[in-house]
Amino acid sequence: MLPSIDSLRCFVAAARLLNFRAAARVVALSPAALGQRIRELEEGLGTPLFRRSTRSVSLTEAGLSFLPAAERCLDAARDCVRAARGEIGAPPMEITLGTRHELGMSWLVPQLDAIAQAFPTLDLHLYFGAGGDLLRRVHSMEIDCAITSSRFTDPKLDAVRLHREEYVFVGAVRLLAERPLSREAHAEAHTLLDGGRELPLFRYWRDAPGGGDRLRFKQIVRLGGIEAIRQRVLDGAGVAVLPAYLVREDLAARSVRRIFPSVKPLDDWFRLIFRNDDAKRPMYEKLSAWLLKTQLT
Incomplete structure (x- = not known):
């Protein structure tokens, strides 16, 4: 069983201060409650992390090895919270975008540098194919999304409108x-x-x-x-x-x-098509809004 975040907080505080009473104040627990958390952590790991005596507390060899990993785990947990709150910016993302060869070469390829500048955390790959092929590959998740004017009735697909096609x-x-x-x-x-x-x-x-x-x-x-x-x-x-x-x-x-x-x-419309259960939808919508500002060539 993996240790809880609370247990790791208690361990790190005690390991830094080497004083259970002072560590208990840092994590807002009683000394007895902190000692219980440490004992449960040691039992779960199957090894003692501290040497205790009436006069001092010190880390065992296992405790010394465990400390940097526990600190990294707490840092990662804090990053999870910051990410959920939108405080650390867009995460790295990789997308394969399909389109017709002529549209890709005349419109998308010339925009690749500008797209990279506008979306620095996005790695964009291109796939060239025909309309039906593109829809099938988006459905099967061989590619993430596609720009095409091909019409579709697949209930698993959704789309954002781009430029009008005359x-x-x-x-x-x-x-x-x-x-x-x-x-x-x-x-x-x-x-x-x-x-x-x-x-x-x-x-x-x-x-x-x-x-x-x-x-x-x-x-x-x-x-x-x-x-x-x-x-x-x-x-x-x-x-x-x-x-x-x-x-x-x-x-x-x-x-x-x-x-x-x-x-x-x-007339018809170019659409950015993707699976309606794809978690990358917010990125597709941002990319679509950016592409709408560029002239179709």
Whole structure:
């Protein structure tokens, strides 16, 4: 059985003063009560800690060895109280944050030094993956949290909203010059590029007011990641709905242009997703508040 904090306090006071009566005053006990605590401690440890005579008290070899450990234990107990009261600052913490490759490289990686400065006790690691993969890994606790716009219904997950994610339906200017896409019938000459079988990107246009399931494409090619989709759009290999931040410079450079600009695709949100039973939630909320102050790039 481990010794109690009160027993350690009594022992340390007696060991420092080598006078049970004086030590009893320090810990606010009677000499008899302090002597009883010392005897119980010695019985629990199975060894005497003091040599007592009518004239003096001294530490045994076991008592000398026990004293620094007991003092460290009391210091640790005081630190526990201070930590609970928020008096010693944030504790060291390690977090693995998952996100899409392109978002991580364009937005998070450039912020790593600033994050380290803002959160000096946080060791932040990155993991790159796709939306479904990120959600599964947060659920299984392979990673701590993830930033994604993927929607989820898992009751074990919770989220804090970050930046709004806007979408645009685009194609390469040279492709659209050769093969216009301004009427429904034109879709039969085009390839739609998307991330998966459920068309997670095109649905933002399809489900928007004025959109609808009215375009019949020649074929649909699934490329998994949105940076791969963007590159193929720039190559003229197809058309796609993409995040506005990702093609902002392409639109400004007139490498791509909007398709059916009268239809505004639905918006979504980037979210910091984590398990709802994760004790690190306060840190996730602080990190989310900090990230909201940085521009999405």
